[in-house]
Amino acid sequence: MATLSFAGVEKRYGVVQVLHRVDLEVADGEFIVLVGPSGCGKSTLLRCIAGLEEITGGELRIDGRRVNDVAPRDRDVAMVFQSYALYPHMTVRENMGFALSLQKHPETVPRVEAAAAMLGLSHLLDRFPRELSGGQRQRVAMGRAIVRRPKVFLFDEPLSNLDASLRNQVRVELRRQHAALRTTTVYVTHDQTEALTLADRIVVLNGGVVQQVGTPDELYFEPRNRFVAGFIGSPGMNFLERLEDHVVGVRPNDVVLGAGPHEAEVEVVEKLGFESMIHLRLGEEALVARVEGATPTGRVRLDFARAYRFDRATGERRG
Amino acid sequence: MRSPGLARVVVTHAALTALTVATIFPVLWVVKMALTPSSTFSMSVNPFPTEVSLENFSAVVGTHDATGSWLFGRQLFNSLLVSGITAAMGVTLACTAGYALSRWNFPGRDRMMAAFLLTQMFPGVVMAIPLYLLLDALGLLDSMAGLILVYSTTTVPFATWNLKGYFDTIPKDLEEAAMLDGASRWTTFTRIILPLARPAIAVTALFAFMTAWNEFILAATLLGDERAYTLPVVLNGYVGEFSAEWGNFAAGAILVSLPVTALFFILQRQLVEGLTAGGVKG
Numbered sequence: 001m002a003t004l005s006f007a008g009v010e011k012r013y014g015v016v017q018v019l020h021r022v023d024l025e026v027a028d029g030e031f032i033v034l035v036g037p038s039g040c041g042k043s044t045l046l047r048c049i050a051g052l053e054e055i056t057g058g059e060l061r062i063d064g065r066r067v068n069d070v071a072p073r074d075r076d077v078a079m080v081f082q083s084y085a086l087y088p089h090m091t092v093r094e095n096m097g098f099a100l101s102l103q104k105h106p107e108t109v110p111r112v113e114a115a116a117a118m119l120g121l122s123h124l125l126d127r128f129p130r131e132l133s134g135g136q137r138q139r140v141a142m143g144r145a146i147v148r149r150p151k152v153f154l155f156d157e158p159l160s161n162l163d164a165s166l167r168n169q170v171r172v173e174l175r176r177q178h179a180a181l182r183t184t185t186v187y188v189t190h191d192q193t194e195a196l197t198l199a200d201r202i203v204v205l206n207g208g209v210v211q212q213v214g215t216p217d218e219l220y221f222e223p224r225n226r227f228v229a230g231f232i233g234s235p236g237m238n239f240l241e242r243l244e245d246h247v248v249g250v251r252p253n254d255v256v257l258g259a260g261p262h263e264a265e266v267e268v269v270e271k272l273g274f275e276s277m278i279h280l281r282l283g284e285e286a287l288v289a290r291v292e293g294a295t296p297t298g299r300v301r302l303d304f305a306r307a308y309r310f311d312r313a314t315g316e317r318r319g
Numbered sequence: 320m321r322s323p324g325l326a327r328v329v330v331t332h333a334a335l336t337a338l339t340v341a342t343i344f345p346v347l348w349v350v351k352m353a354l355t356p357s358s359t360f361s362m363s364v365n366p367f368p369t370e371v372s373l374e375n376f377s378a379v380v381g382t383h384d385a386t387g388s389w390l391f392g393r394q395l396f397n398s399l400l401v402s403g404i405t406a407a408m409g410v411t412l413a414c415t416a417g418y419a420l421s422r423w424n425f426p427g428r429d430r431m432m433a434a435f436l437l438t439q440m441f442p443g444v445v446m447a448i449p450l451y452l453l454l455d456a457l458g459l460l461d462s463m464a465g466l467i468l469v470y471s472t473t474t475v476p477f478a479t480w481n482l483k484g485y486f487d488t489i490p491k492d493l494e495e496a497a498m499l500d501g502a503s504r505w506t507t508f509t510r511i512i513l514p515l516a517r518p519a520i521a522v523t524a525l526f527a528f529m530t531a532w533n534e535f536i537l538a539a540t541l542l543g544d545e546r547a548y549t550l551p552v553v554l555n556g557y558v559g560e561f562s563a564e565w566g567n568f569a570a571g572a573i574l575v576s577l578p579v580t581a582l583f584f585i586l587q588r589q590l591v592e593g594l595t596a597g598g599v600k601g
Contacts, residue, residue: 073499073503077499079495079496081496085492085493087493088515089515098497098502099500102501102502
């Protein structure tokens with residue numbers, strides 16, 4: 001268990017700056033998700049915490065201790081890699097017990113067995129990674145982290161190699177593990193659904209700059225700029241450029257059809273069972289409405305239950 | 320799958336048979352030469368011996384030097400010692416060097432790799448005289464240490480390239496995982512990297528051993544005392560300028576090829592893995 005503290009953390013490769021002054025305080029036991037498009041610096045930030053990348057500016061503290069120059073193995077953090085990075089020549093048991101066996105820890109065997117039982121891996125302990133399915137490998141990778149009882153868990157897109165149904169299942173499992181262990185966790189993903197469902201707080205990154213830090217609700221309901229508004233929520237927010245001086249942002253479920261000041265043309269209706277996506281044309285602009293029940297055709301009047309306004313030039317929120 | 324036509328089968332098998340005969344014929348001839356007593360040897364094309372005796376083998380194995388001590392035993396020991404240490408040293412140095420070259424980018428790295436490659440381009444004959452002068456200056460002529468040193472200059476660069484190539488294929492994630500698990504660089508190297516590189520190490524070791532075991536030109540140049548000879552030099556002695564003891568030569572050739580053949584069989588499984596490594600992911 002530990003706190004994490006970033007003060008003006010920067011990362012630079014030669015002239016290329018990939019992280020710009022990251023300031024963030026992570027509370028003990030918190031589940032933080034770093035999210036953003038690919039190349040935004042989220043994985044680099046995670047690797048900086050692990051010590052696999054050196055920080056070129058600022059200060060990083062784990063549990064109050066400055067770790068800028070501390071080797072990965074002395075940071076007491078465990079990481080689950082996207083590739084799982086299981087040792088191919090070791091059995092599941094040896095993989096999970098590797099860290100403790102290096103320390104000649106007396107509890108190696110019971111701890112491995114307890115973690116295996118928790119993850120449903122007990123019957124696979126003597127198999128090699130090549131004999132396991134993708135989901136099982138993923139659980140072994142998690143088990144290897146859990147066995148160590150580290151100060152911080154780091155996850156680097158751990159679900160991206162799993163199929164959709166398994167991904168949902170493991171996501172719930174992760175949440176359950178975190179509720180049981182309450183270990184400070186930093187989780188990287190590019191999938192905003194994963195971010196919203198898992199996080200206590202989300203850090204949205206773009207171009208190496210932190211856009212906003214907040215709870216899933218804060219990011220969804222009070223986005224600070226156009227980037228966050230567009231990135232969080234699915235389907236994404238509609239941006240209407242020509243309605244007012246500012247850019248108007250409306251979430252598809254805030255588009256109310258039937259009455260209102262605007263008139264639009266129904267172009268395409270996507271039926272999704274319980275709900276439908278209505279693709280509309282409002283003047284020269286396209287927008288999507290999410291509705292339940294009957295779907296309109298032809299011309300409809302509409303209103304916005306809630307709209308956001310963003311500065312045309314900077315993208316900052318204006319209302 | 321459509322079964323191939325009869326004509327095709329016949330042609331394929333005829334070609335394969337011809338190839339097999341062409342490959343085996345010289346080997347059978349050597350066996351025949353080795354087994355036939357030198358007095359009755361004839362140059363007929365029949366690859367099977369008409370008379371069998373172990374006379375040639377006992378002549379080769381039973382050589383003694385002027386002091387009466389067993390010469391062949393001494394020479395076999397020389398060969399095993401030189402080849403064994405060359406292989407062991409080559410692989411040990413190449414493992415650490417190859418790993419460093421694979422994982423770190425340091426000043427002079429590319430030039431070092433190029434220099435290593437360059438050393439492979441000179442044939443032994445070209446190097447024989449300079450090496451002779453060097454070893455003479457160092458007082459290492461006629462010594463096993465000198466020969467090992469000479470062989471290592473060619474095997475270490477080759478082995479380094481070979482192993483570096485294999486280390487490149489081992490994902491970095493595995494090392495990072497080990498380091499986060501609390502392993503030092505050295506532990507990561509010995510517990511994670513080396514076990515995974517086992518097939519490549521086996522191939523490299525075998526190659527280094529064979530190179531040293533079969534090498535003739537440098538050994539013949541640098542060794543003058545028959546008690547320091549390695550087996551290829553001994554073999555050459557049977558085919559002189561004025562007389563050729565083909566029977567002894569053939570028996571010696573068979574004896575010399577036995578250890579390498581045995582090593583091949585022992586390492587077979589590793590070799591196949593080594594040769595196909597990287598073909599399958601994971």
